[in-house]
Amino acid sequence: xxxxxxxxxxxxxxxxxxxxxxxxxxxxxxxxxxxxxxxxxxxxxxxxxxxxxxxxxxxxxxxxxxxxxxxxxxxxxxxxxxxxxxxxxxxxxxxxxxxxxxxxxxxxxxxxxxxxxxxxxxxxxxxxxxxxxxxxxxxxxxxxxxxxxxxxxxxxxxxxxxxxxxxxxxxxxxxxxxxxxxxxxxxxxxxxxxxxxxxxxxxxxxxxxxxxxxxxxxxxxxxxxxxxxxxxxxxxxxxxxxxxxxxxxxxxxxxxxxxxxxxxxxxxxxxxxxxxxxxxxxxxxxxxxxxxxxxxxxxxxxxxxxxxxxxxxxxxxxxxxxxxxxxxxxxxxxxxxxxxxxxxxxxxxxxxxxxxxxxxxxxxxxxxxxxxxxxxxxxxxxxxxxxxxxxxxxxxxxxxxxxxxxxxxxxxxxxxxxxxxxxx
Amino acid sequence: xxxxxxxxxxxxxxxxxxxxxxxxxxxxxxxxxxxxxxxxxxxxxxxxxxxxxxxxxxxxxxxxxxxxxxxxxxxxxxxxxxxxxxxxxxxxxxxxxxxxxxxxxxxxxxxxxxxxxxxxxxxxxxxxxxxxxxxxxxxxxxxxxxxxxxxxxxxxxxxxxxxxxxxxxxxxxxxxxxxxxxxxxxxxxxxxxxxxxxxxxxxxxxxxxxxxxxxxxxxxxxxxxxxxxxxxxxxxxxxxxxxxxxxxxxx
Numbered sequence: 001x002x003x004x005x006x007x008x009x010x011x012x013x014x015x016x017x018x019x020x021x022x023x024x025x026x027x028x029x030x031x032x033x034x035x036x037x038x039x040x041x042x043x044x045x046x047x048x049x050x051x052x053x054x055x056x057x058x059x060x061x062x063x064x065x066x067x068x069x070x071x072x073x074x075x076x077x078x079x080x081x082x083x084x085x086x087x088x089x090x091x092x093x094x095x096x097x098x099x100x101x102x103x104x105x106x107x108x109x110x111x112x113x114x115x116x117x118x119x120x121x122x123x124x125x126x127x128x129x130x131x132x133x134x135x136x137x138x139x140x141x142x143x144x145x146x147x148x149x150x151x152x153x154x155x156x157x158x159x160x161x162x163x164x165x166x167x168x169x170x171x172x173x174x175x176x177x178x179x180x181x182x183x184x185x186x187x188x189x190x191x192x193x194x195x196x197x198x199x200x201x202x203x204x205x206x207x208x209x210x211x212x213x214x215x216x217x218x219x220x221x222x223x224x225x226x227x228x229x230x231x232x233x234x235x236x237x238x239x240x241x242x243x244x245x246x247x248x249x250x251x252x253x254x255x256x257x258x259x260x261x262x263x264x265x266x267x268x269x270x271x272x273x274x275x276x277x278x279x280x281x282x283x284x285x286x287x288x289x290x291x292x293x294x295x296x297x298x299x300x301x302x303x304x305x306x307x308x309x310x311x312x313x314x315x316x317x318x319x320x321x322x323x324x325x326x327x328x329x330x331x332x333x334x335x336x337x338x339x340x341x342x343x344x345x346x347x348x349x350x351x352x353x354x355x356x357x358x359x360x361x362x363x364x365x366x367x368x369x370x371x372x373x374x375x376x377x378x379x380x381x382x383x384x385x386x387x388x389x390x391x392x393x394x395x396x397x398x399x400x401x402x403x404x405x406x407x408x409x410x411x412x413x414x415x416x417x418x419x420x421x422x423x424x
Numbered sequence: 425x426x427x428x429x430x431x432x433x434x435x436x437x438x439x440x441x442x443x444x445x446x447x448x449x450x451x452x453x454x455x456x457x458x459x460x461x462x463x464x465x466x467x468x469x470x471x472x473x474x475x476x477x478x479x480x481x482x483x484x485x486x487x488x489x490x491x492x493x494x495x496x497x498x499x500x501x502x503x504x505x506x507x508x509x510x511x512x513x514x515x516x517x518x519x520x521x522x523x524x525x526x527x528x529x530x531x532x533x534x535x536x537x538x539x540x541x542x543x544x545x546x547x548x549x550x551x552x553x554x555x556x557x558x559x560x561x562x563x564x565x566x567x568x569x570x571x572x573x574x575x576x577x578x579x580x581x582x583x584x585x586x587x588x589x590x591x592x593x594x595x596x597x598x599x600x601x602x603x604x605x606x607x608x609x610x611x612x613x614x615x616x617x618x619x620x621x622x623x624x625x626x627x628x629x630x631x632x633x634x635x636x637x638x639x640x641x642x643x644x645x646x647x648x649x650x651x652x653x654x655x656x657x658x659x660x661x662x663x664x665x666x667x668x669x670x671x672x673x674x675x
Contacts, residue, residue: 012530341511418482418487
């Protein structure tokens with residue numbers, strides 16, 4: 001008995017009852033397609049999160065006041081805030097000790113003590129700033145005062161107009177950069193008319209010298225609803241001369257970011273007379289946040305895949321069910337085959353092959369369907385078909401066919417020809 | 425008895441018993457049968473239902489093993505074979521013809537006849553050639569591509585006979601081969617058997633019809649699981665008594 005002959009017999013079995021075979025395959029098809037789609041959604045989401053976080057810079061550190069008792073996620077939030085919404089009020093468990101000063105920020109730009117630090121930007125924030133222009137008014141979500149270096153540290157670029165300079169900073173110039181949301185809200189249209197106009201922030205006149213590149217929104221937070229101005233001017237007119245809300249630090253590269261963190265911590269420890277145990281500030285590292293975020297998303301991907309795997313298992317049980325029916329239905333045929341010389345293994349092979357055919361054809365169709373579904377954009381990001389998920393789903397379908405086919409096939413093969421021939 | 429050319433009988437049953445059930449409910453389906461069938465013989469086994477002839481046929485056909493006693497098929501002791509080996513010996517040494525034809529449904533005559541050779545591992549081309557020759561022998565050459573649903577009962581039985589002889593088995597075993605056929609088809613099948621016998625094949629036919637038995641060279645009657653009479657009509661080497669060279673083209 002050669003293989004092609006068995007394939008022919010098995011194929012004849014599959015096609016003998018097309019509707020039933022198709023429905024059985026549908027179970028496996030849905031299982032395989034859902035494994036591929038859900039893993040693709042997970043992978044896509046993970047990619048999207050990683051991209052968003054990378055766009056915030058992977059070589060930045062954010063120093064915030066308060067002890068690090070807020071833990072890892074407190075630090076993580078800090079890194080996210082470094083991306084632009086620096087006014088995010090710290091409602092974490094850490095007590096917000098007012099401990100970061102301009103002097104601290106200046107101390108960090110020490111090429112000897114902190115060789116891996118390339119840029120330092122002190123950040124002051126003002127909350128609930130009302131921006132008005134003519135009759136329009138807008139409450140800005142995020143008002144940041146910093147130095148010229150802030151933009152490069154946070155991967156911010158100016159779409160039109162110019163960025164402010166160190167000269168503007170030193171001169172306490174009342175100039176500012178606005179996010180697209182603020183611009184649109186104040187002047188209407190695409191917001192480009194706001195350039196070089198004078199707007200009022202809490203009643204104080206500022207000149208718009210540039211419009212920031214759109215960053216889009218991350219979840220509920222609109223990253224474009226913000227303004228950035230020289231810290232000196234913000235302190236003069238909006239926030240007062242309190243302590244800094246944070247210091248943004250850029251390391252020379254993503255590889256040196258951990259070294260830079262150590263250097264920053266030791267400089268500030270020395271200035272604040274603290275140690276790792278009783279620090280009144282914490283340094284968050286965007287690279288570690290990124291790796292935490294990707295490990296979380298990969299857990300979700302595995303979870304989604306596992307849930308989809310259950311439907312594949314259910315599909316496999318469908319295959320077994322139909323194969324048991326088939327064996328019962330074809331008891332007589334099995335008897336004939338055994339009488340004219342089919343051995344135990346010939347029968348096992350034939351029915352096993354039939355089960356595998358059902359699951360493999362269903363699996364291939366499921367891969368096709370999975371690919372099609374993944375072409376659709378889901379929740380604003382594109383699902384990315386992971387090759388491993390295709391291989392995994394297909395081999396799982398194959399295994400399901402083998403596993404759930406073996407019992408019916410054994411049952412068929414163990415029929416005694418004399419009983420099988422008598423079966424009506 | 426062992427005086428035929430090849431020296432050993434096709435069937436050699438010695439003290440064969442077959443019982444079903446246990447204790448009080450025990451049934452002695454075959455109750456001590458000794459039977460030797462020589463090569464080239466044409467034997468009819470007769471008996472009423474319950475006489476044990478079907479059980480005997482299952483034992484002879486290696487579909488069942490005796491509870492006690494020895495059965496040598498073409499010199500091979502069947503009791504010592506496992507399931508897989510029994511399949512093999514059925515495939516190599518026996519051709520079955522059943523009352524209800526037992527062709528595989530939705531499958532052409534040609535594929536049905538090829539099937540035993542497929543299990544024997546004969547190559548595709550050789551298989552096709554031999555299957556076509558066997559179908560030609562039973563007079564069905566024009567219908568090789570018909571499925572069983574497209575064939576009459578007589579034609580289906582002739583396909584079954586072609587399937588039974590295609591592997592050149594030492595024994596052709598038929599169980600009520602004409603039980604489901606009209607008189608015309610019955611004559612066709614019996615003529616075919618006569619021709620096969622004349623060509624030197626060994627046939628054992630289980631039947632309860634005198635008409636069928638009258639074609640055999642030897643008639644065995646069974647009662648209560650035992651052989652009650654064993655009558656030889658013509659010698660083993662002689663042609664079957666009612667041979668007519670009309671249908672088929674037995675080689």
